[in-house]
Amino acid sequence: MATEKLSPGLPAPAASRPYAKAHHGYGKRTAPGQRPARAADFALLPERERYVAGYVDRLPDGGAMDVKSLAKALPLYGQMAVGSALRALGVAGHLRRVRCQVVEAGQSRWVTRTYWSRTARDSAWWDTFTRNGGHQTSPCAEPAPSAAPPPPRTADAVPSPAPSPAPAEQSSSPVVPQQRTAAEETPAGPSPAYLALARLGRREPRLALSAADCALLEEAAAAWLERGVDTEYLTRALTAGLPSHVDSPVGFVRRRLRDKIPPRLPAAPSPAASDVPVRRVLMECTECGVPGPPEALPDGLCRSCRTPSPEAGAPTPVEVPEQRDIHALVGSLRNLMQAP
Numbered sequence: 001m002a003t004e005k006l007s008p009g010l011p012a013p014a015a016s017r018p019y020a021k022a023h024h025g026y027g028k029r030t031a032p033g034q035r036p037a038r039a040a041d042f043a044l045l046p047e048r049e050r051y052v053a054g055y056v057d058r059l060p061d062g063g064a065m066d067v068k069s070l071a072k073a074l075p076l077y078g079q080m081a082v083g084s085a086l087r088a089l090g091v092a093g094h095l096r097r098v099r100c101q102v103v104e105a106g107q108s109r110w111v112t113r114t115y116w117s118r119t120a121r122d123s124a125w126w127d128t129f130t131r132n133g134g135h136q137t138s139p140c141a142e143p144a145p146s147a148a149p150p151p152p153r154t155a156d157a158v159p160s161p162a163p164s165p166a167p168a169e170q171s172s173s174p175v176v177p178q179q180r181t182a183a184e185e186t187p188a189g190p191s192p193a194y195l196a197l198a199r200l201g202r203r204e205p206r207l208a209l210s211a212a213d214c215a216l217l218e219e220a221a222a223a224w225l226e227r228g229v230d231t232e233y234l235t236r237a238l239t240a241g242l243p244s245h246v247d248s249p250v251g252f253v254r255r256r257l258r259d260k261i262p263p264r265l266p267a268a269p270s271p272a273a274s275d276v277p278v279r280r281v282l283m284e285c286t287e288c289g290v291p292g293p294p295e296a297l298p299d300g301l302c303r304s305c306r307t308p309s310p311e312a313g314a315p316t317p318v319e320v321p322e323q324r325d326i327h328a329l330v331g332s333l334r335n336l337m338q339a340p
Contacts, residue, residue, distance in 0.1 A: 020064040020073065027062045031117040031129065041118060045092065048077060052085040053094060057118055065114040083287075090286035090300035093120035097284035097300070098130055099291050112284060127294035130283055193221035196231040200253070204239045206246040213250040220257040227262050 021027065042053040055074060056065070064070075067086065071079040089095045100111045115129075190198070194214050201208030209217070224234050238256050246252050282291040287305040296302070 019059055020069045021062055022064040026111065026113060028059050028065045029113050029115050030061055031115045034118045037118065048081060049085045049088045051076065052082060053089055056116055087287045093122055095286065096126050097286055099282045099284050123298045130281055130294045191218060191222060192231055193225055194218045196234050197221055200235065200238060203235060204242065206242055207239065207249045207253060209249055209253065217253055217257060224261060227264050229262055
């Protein structure tokens with residue numbers, strides 16, 4: 001009788017939920033100059049902040065960093081707890097929210113990006129990074145695609161040794177002058193203006209030109225190309241509106257090359273200051289999202305969020321009402337009651 005073979009291995013865990021991805025240009029961005037990940041990262045933080053920081057640190061760049069998305073991915077805490085944890089992580093120097101104004105093609109938009117640093121940074125470092133991107137790239141600049149790394153060098157890819165010089169006995173033959181190669185002897189090909197004139201007869205038989213005609217008109221056709229037009233524009237201008245019969249193709253083309261030559265276009269003006277993309281950078285309060293200059297938000301918090309709230313058990317001062325004339329008050333009430 002066959003017996004069932006039991007495996008001591010544990011069943012494979014279920015596939016984890018994919019990370020929520022933010023819109024293009026938003027979401028998490030990793031700050032530069034961090035140390036490699038270690039097992040003791042965030043060990044000094046409280047349990048809730050350590051739990052949220054571990055998830056955010058594993059989150060890839062571009063992942064959603066808003067409170068709602070994080071609370072949906074972290075089942076142990078709700079939105080208020082996650083928001084408080086992000087505030088504490090900002091005070092600890094791991095997180096900053098940066099708002100960038102980007103003006104392109106006459107349209108302005110604000111982009112909020114969340115920067116994360118595994119290594120805790122002080123407010124001075126974050127202020128410098130917000131202004132000039134930490135000596136690397138501007139926080140508002142899109143990351144440029146990195147170049148592909150060179151292929152790894154394997155042990156089999158051994159460089160071949162350089163050829164050893166010929167023995168002295170073999171160099172006793174007389175020195176022969178170096179001959180010119182065939183490429184040097186081959187004359188340069190025809191110019192684009194010459195080719196455009198040579199193809200006129202294939203496109204329009206009434207303007208068929210000989211080799212001598214093309215050489216004669218080549219300089220006049222090259223003047224067209226120097227003014228910024230291409231050979232297709234030149235061909236259309238020469239073949240448009242032809243009469244039913246052309247007695248002298250070379251004379252007809254010479255006349256059109258002289259009379260219809262396009263004007264010289266002025267050089268393209270340099271872009272005005274208003275056309276250059278404008279980027280302004282502001283830091284956002286981690287707690288309430290109020291924007292401001294980096295120096296006005298130490299630890300990533302605005303002034304109102306840094307001010308400690310009054311304790312819940314503290315007695316609230318009661319305003320004492322001013323002394324009033326009781327007799328006058330009673331008299332006025334009697335008069336009101338007697339009124340119709």
